Structures are given as structure tokens and as C-alpha cells.
Amino acid sequence: MPDLPKSIRINEEGPREGFQIEKGPISTARKIELIDSLSLTGLKHIQCVSFVNPKNVPGWADAEEVSQGFKKHPGVSYTCLWLNDKGLMRAIATKRYDIRGSISLTASEKFLKRNQNRTLKENYTAQGGMIRLFKENGINIDRASMMAAFGCNFEGDMPTERILGMVAQVFELAAEHDLEIKVLSLADTMAWATPATIKRIVGAVRNKHPDVELALHLHDTRGMGIANAYAGLEMGVAIYDAAVAGLGGCPFAAHKSAAGNVCTEDLVFMCEEMGIDTGVDLRKLIETAILAEDIVGHPLPGSVKGGGNLAVLREQIRAAQAA
Amino acid sequence: MPDLPKSIRINEEGPREGFQIEKGPISTARKIELIDSLSLTGLKHIQCVSFVNPKNVPGWADAEEVSQGFKKHPGVSYTCLWLNDKGLMRAIATKRYDIRGSISLTASEKFLKRNQNRTLKENYTAQGGMIRLFKENGINIDRASMMAAFGCNFEGDMPTERILGMVAQVFELAAEHDLEIKVLSLADTMAWATPATIKRIVGAVRNKHPDVELALHLHDTRGMGIANAYAGLEMGVAIYDAAVAGLGGCPFAAHKSAAGNVCTEDLVFMCEEMGIDTGVDLRKLIETAILAEDIVGHPLPGSVKGGGNLAVLREQIRAAQAA
Numbered sequence: 001m002p003d004l005p006k007s008i009r010i011n012e013e014g015p016r017e018g019f020q021i022e023k024g025p026i027s028t029a030r031k032i033e034l035i036d037s038l039s040l041t042g043l044k045h046i047q048c049v050s051f052v053n054p055k056n057v058p059g060w061a062d063a064e065e066v067s068q069g070f071k072k073h074p075g076v077s078y079t080c081l082w083l084n085d086k087g088l089m090r091a092i093a094t095k096r097y098d099i100r101g102s103i104s105l106t107a108s109e110k111f112l113k114r115n116q117n118r119t120l121k122e123n124y125t126a127q128g129g130m131i132r133l134f135k136e137n138g139i140n141i142d143r144a145s146m147m148a149a150f151g152c153n154f155e156g157d158m159p160t161e162r163i164l165g166m167v168a169q170v171f172e173l174a175a176e177h178d179l180e181i182k183v184l185s186l187a188d189t190m191a192w193a194t195p196a197t198i199k200r201i202v203g204a205v206r207n208k209h210p211d212v213e214l215a216l217h218l219h220d221t222r223g224m225g226i227a228n229a230y231a232g233l234e235m236g237v238a239i240y241d242a243a244v245a246g247l248g249g250c251p252f253a254a255h256k257s258a259a260g261n262v263c264t265e266d267l268v269f270m271c272e273e274m275g276i277d278t279g280v281d282l283r284k285l286i287e288t289a290i291l292a293e294d295i296v297g298h299p300l301p302g303s304v305k306g307g308g309n310l311a312v313l314r315e316q317i318r319a320a321q322a323a
Numbered sequence: 324m325p326d327l328p329k330s331i332r333i334n335e336e337g338p339r340e341g342f343q344i345e346k347g348p349i350s351t352a353r354k355i356e357l358i359d360s361l362s363l364t365g366l367k368h369i370q371c372v373s374f375v376n377p378k379n380v381p382g383w384a385d386a387e388e389v390s391q392g393f394k395k396h397p398g399v400s401y402t403c404l405w406l407n408d409k410g411l412m413r414a415i416a417t418k419r420y421d422i423r424g425s426i427s428l429t430a431s432e433k434f435l436k437r438n439q440n441r442t443l444k445e446n447y448t449a450q451g452g453m454i455r456l457f458k459e460n461g462i463n464i465d466r467a468s469m470m471a472a473f474g475c476n477f478e479g480d481m482p483t484e485r486i487l488g489m490v491a492q493v494f495e496l497a498a499e500h501d502l503e504i505k506v507l508s509l510a511d512t513m514a515w516a517t518p519a520t521i522k523r524i525v526g527a528v529r530n531k532h533p534d535v536e537l538a539l540h541l542h543d544t545r546g547m548g549i550a551n552a553y554a555g556l557e558m559g560v561a562i563y564d565a566a567v568a569g570l571g572g573c574p575f576a577a578h579k580s581a582a583g584n585v586c587t588e589d590l591v592f593m594c595e596e597m598g599i600d601t602g603v604d605l606r607k608l609i610e611t612a613i614l615a616e617d618i619v620g621h622p623l624p625g626s627v628k629g630g631g632n633l634a635v636l637r638e639q640i641r642a643a644q645a646a
Contacts, residue, residue: 004519151633153636153640154640156636157637191630192633194592194596194597195593195597196327196596196597197596220626221626221631222589222592222627222630222631222633223549223586223589223625223626223627223630224549224593224626226546226549226550227549227552227593229550230518230550230554259629259630266546266547269517269545269546270547270550273517273520274517274518274519302546303544303547304545304546306582307545307546307582308544308545310474310515310545313479314480317476317477317478317479
């Protein structure tokens with residue numbers, strides 16, 4: 001039996017990822033309702049909104065209103081996404097979020113061009129600019145992320161050496177600015193990973209940088225999300241992004257079925273069943289997943305919300321035995 | 324990196340499992356169309372129909388017609404399901420199948436009562452009767468299966484010792500009848516397994532019975548199917564039941580979302596991407612999965628049919644680079 005972590009931390013991205021991609025307009029009140037419901041599940045990190053250009057992402061034209069509307073629950077860290085200085089300034093202005101600075105590199109230049117219209121070099125320079133902006137605003141920077149770390153629809157497979165080279169750039173950039181990176185998130189942005197790829201890339205990065213804590217951002221487009229998370233657990237990874245009910249997806253990934261992140265309640269189910277503590281109340285989370293389906297008005301991909309919580313079945317079985 | 328098998332054998336159960344559970348009537352011609360399409364994918368084992376009471380399973384009232392209608396492809400073994408002597412006689416009468424004898428025990432008595440209206444003891448006796456019937460008809464018996472081997476909606480978790488005890492009964496019964504069991508299939512009939520349960524049960528059975536080859540039958544009701552298959556691969560299991568597009572499900576499992584077997588094309592995708600040979604042409608299999616959706620007239624759960632085949636993306640990337 002591998003040495004699985006005793007507990008994991010989940011960064012819930014359902015609201016931010018989900019409402020970004022939904023076609024139908026969703027009211028501000030219902031977006032707030034989902035965040036408030038998530039706040040009561042035991043999740044400790046909730047990414048709420050995206051401060052992006054409403055022309056490109058009309059689903060987040062009401063980011064400010066949503067930010068002011070949800071009720072903060074003690075012990076929960078609320079975060080948000082931005083892609084440039086304008087977005088960051090909007091995020092700060094709300095005074096509602098834990099603003100955490102991060103260096104964000106992308107392993108695939110072609111994807112970066114399509115996604116953010118930048119070359120690798122331009123992005124490196126831009127990240128330097130973001131770091132200066134974080135510092136000017138007194139924001140701590142101890143995280144980094146690498147998009148397309150397991151493969152790219154436009155460039156193909158990612159050789160281990162290339163990812164190690166890109167990760168080295170992250171640490172170079174951090175050193176240039178006197179930063180210490182504590183968490184490095186590897187993102188399977190276009191769902192190229194299998195458990196073997198997870199083990200190859202995570203293993204290589206961990207061997208080279210044993211002191212940085214690794215996180216995984218896994219898309220489920222090809223149905224590998226939970227298996228990839230399991231491979232991550234086997235490698236000792238203890239931080240995962242996830243989306244309740246499997247909300248969301250990447251609008252730039254060039255195919256129709258760009259499924260979202262790995263589903264939070266399915267991940268919680270797997271972990272809790274295997275004795276890995278998530279801190280989450282699965283019953284409340286399943287209720288929230290069903291709420292998410294009601295809000296978007298169509299079925300969402302998560303399985304446990306329909307398949308059922310074994311903890312509840314066990315109670316029913318015990319009650320029947322006692323009767 | 325674990326020692327994964329170099330190749331696996333897939334027993335395709337989509338037609339049999341799928342058409343058993345679909346609500347709408349599906350024409351005999353379209354059932355045959357699916358089997359004929361599967362025959363050209365490289366799959367070497369296809370379970371086609373179920374010879375059961377048409378009053379209980381109206382979807383298989385045309386089992387004889389389907390059996391006579393599909394075109395046999397060289398090198399493919401066509402099989403079918405029966406639950407009693409009457410079904411077996413119907414199967415033999417078609418002269419279309421590789422009739423393979425099997426001992427079928429169930430770890431949960433409550434499930435057995437609901438599913439086949441038998442106690443464990445009655446089933447043990449009934450299996451003895453089936454063995455005699457196989458022998459009278461010159462049918463080789465070298466396989467066994469254990470339903471509910473990882474947990475049960477009516478009895479709960481399955482302690483390792485209990486499964487080992489049930490497996491011991493399989494071998495006792497085989498010894499009584501001078502049979503050698505070569506393959507033992509462990510079925511997660513009600514989707515209670517996580518990768519940890521797979522490793523616990525498979526590991527214990529393998530340690531106790533190192534000479535029998537293990538197979539896995541994995542339901543995906545709680546989204547763990549592919550992760551459980553990966554855990555099986557890590558344990559060296561090289562035989563898997565699967566259903567194209569994720570067709571099917573168990574009508575007796577007492578909840579709405581009784582998803583079917585692990586999806587064949589998602590399993591093939593994971594294996595081929597990890598260098599494990601399946602013998603299957605994933606392009607043709609994805610076409611067949613899309614055909615299956617057309618036949619049943621509603622979305623089916625498989626992911627790769629929508630998410631896309633990376634082998635095709637790699638070719639497009641190479642072509643774009645060469646241009």
C-alpha cells in the first residue's frame with residue numbers, strides 16, 4: 001500500500017470556473033447562494049469570482065456584486081482570480097478577499113498565445129511586472145503555478161526536461177525578486193494526463209525541488225480526473241483544486257467537451273473512504289452539488305451526487321439491522 | 324513506478340448490460356448494428372445478449388433474434404449471459420456463442436436474495452447443479468466470479484476475511500467437481516470500491532491464491548471506475564469487464580443512478596496512453612461509442628468520446644508543424 005497523505009486541502013473553484021463558462025445568464029443572487037452554501041460544507045478555500053474583461057467573459061460582469069454579496073464564514077479563505085493589473089486592482093478594491101500573489105507560467109507557448117496572447121518571454125516579463133505590483137500593494141507572494149504541465153492540445157506531450165526547465169524559471173524569477181515559493185501548482189489544463197504522466201512529472205519535480213509543496217489542478221475532459229488525483233495522492237500530493245459537481249471548464253481549450261476540474265464531492269468521497277481527511281462534510285457538499293445543478297439548469301458531471309454517499313448507506317444498514 | 328501489466332484483455336459487456344437497462348424499446352436491427360461495430364474495433368471478447376426471463380427483462384425478449392443477426396468476426400469470442408438452466412439451454416440452442424462455464428457466488432446474501440431470490444446456501448447448491456449441467460453439455464468450466472466483493476448497499480462493507488472465506492468456497496466447490504479455476508472475477512456490483520478497497524481485496528485474494536488469474540468488474544456509480552481500474556493495474560490485474568460508452572447498469576441496485584461498468588473507451592485510452600496494450604483501435608471504438616449514444620437516444624457517461632483521442636490530436640499537431 002502506498003504512503004497516502006493523512007489529509008488533503010481542497011481549493012474549491014466551482015463558482016469561479018463554473019459561472020465563467022455557463023451559457024445562460026445566471027443571476028447574481030444565485031451565484032451568491034452557491035458560495036454561501038459552499039461556505040457551510042467545511043471547505044476552507046473557496047475561489048469565488050474572476051475579475052476579467054466582461055467583454056470576453058460576460059458571466060463575470062457582476063464579479064463586484066457577487067463579491068459584496070456572499071456571507072463570510074469564519075475559518076474560510078475566500079479568493080478570486082485575475083489575469084492582469086486591472087483585474088488585481090478590482091479584486092483589491094472589493095476588500096473581500098485573501099489576495100495571494102502567485103507567479104503563473106505556462107509550459108506551452110502556443111496555448112499561452114491563444115489564452116493570453118503572450119509569448120513565453122512576454123509572459124516571463126509580465127510576471128515580473130505582476131510581482132512588482134503585488135509588492136507595491138503589500139501582497140505576499142509564495143505560490144506559483146504551471147499551466148499545461150502535462151500536455152497541450154496545440155503542442156502535444158510535455159517532456160519531463162521541459163517541465164523541469166520551466167519550473168527552474170519559476171524559481172529563477174522568484175530569486176530575482178527575493179521570493180520564497182512554498183507551493184507549486186501543476187495544472188493539467190487540457191486534460192492530457194494519465195496516472196503515469198502524473199507520476200512522471202510530479203516525481204521529477206519533487207525530486208528536483210523537495211522543499212516546495214506540490215498542488216494539482218486536474219481537468220476531467222477525458223475522464224481521468226479522479227484516477228489522476230489518486231496517482232497524485234500516491235505521490236504524496238496533498239493540495240487539489242476541484243469544482244463542486246464538476247462545474248466549469250476552459251473556454252479556450254478548442255474542443256466542445258472541455259469538462260471542468262475534477263469534481264469536489266467525488267474527490268472528497270474517494271479520500272474520506274480511504275481514510276484521508278478532507279475536513280469536508282460530504283452530505284452538505286452533495287446538497288451543494290445538487291444546488292449547483294439547479295442553478296445552472298442542466299446536469300453536471302459529478303457522480304457521487306447521484307450515486308450516493310456510502311456513509312449514509314452505512315447508517316441506513318445499521319438502522320435496519322438494529323430494527 | 325508500479326509494475327503495470329504489459330497488456331490487458333477487455334471483456335466488452337456494453338450490448339448485454341446496456342440493452343438490459345434501457346427504458347425505450349430498441350430495435351433488434353440496432354442492437355445487431357452495435358455488436359457488428361464492436362466486432363471491428365479489435366475487442367476480442369464481446370458479451371452480446373442475456374438469456375433471461377423476458378417478463379423481468381423485456382429489453383432482451385429478442386435475444387435469439389439478435390444472436391442470429393450479428394456477423395461473426397474472425398478472432399472474436401462472442402459470449403452471452405444466463406442465470407439458470409433454462410437460459411443456458413437457450414444460449415446453447417443458438418449455436419452462436421463460446422459457452423464458457425463459470426461458478427458464480429455472491430458475497431452478500433441480502434443482495435443475492437434481492438437479485439436472484441436465493442440464500443447463500445441455496446446458491447451454493449444451485450451452482451453445483453449448474454456445474455453438472457455444464458458437464459452434461461460438454462462445457463468447460465474454468466472461471467468463477469464473486470459479486471458484491473467490495474461492498475453491498477444492503478450489507479455494507481466487506482471484511483477481507485469474509486471475501487477470502489467466500490473465495491475458499493469457490494475453490495471447494497471446484498474441487499468437489501474436479502474443476503480447475505483459472506480466472507476469478509471480483510465484481511464491484513454496487514460501486515463500493517475505492518482504489519484502497521481494490522488493493523486490499525485484490526491483494527488478499529492474490530496472496531492466498533497466487534495461481535488464479537484475477538479479473539475485475541467495476542461499476543462507475545460513484546465515479547471511481549477508472550481510478551479503481553488503475554488500482555487494479557497497479558496490482559497486476561490484466562482482465563477487465565467494460566462497457567462501450569459506459570452503457571448499462573444494474574436494475575437491482577436500489578438507486579436511480581446505478582451507472583454501468585467502467586467505460587471501455589476511457590479504459591482503453593488510459594491503458595494505451597500508459598503504454599499498456601489493449602489490442603483495440605481507439606478511433607473505431609470512439610465511433611462505436613458515438614453510435615451507442617445514437618442507438619439509445621440519450622447521452623452516455625463515457626468521457627473520451629467527447630473529450631477526444633490524444634493520438635488524433637498528436638497527428639494534427641505533427642501535420643500543423645510539418646505544414
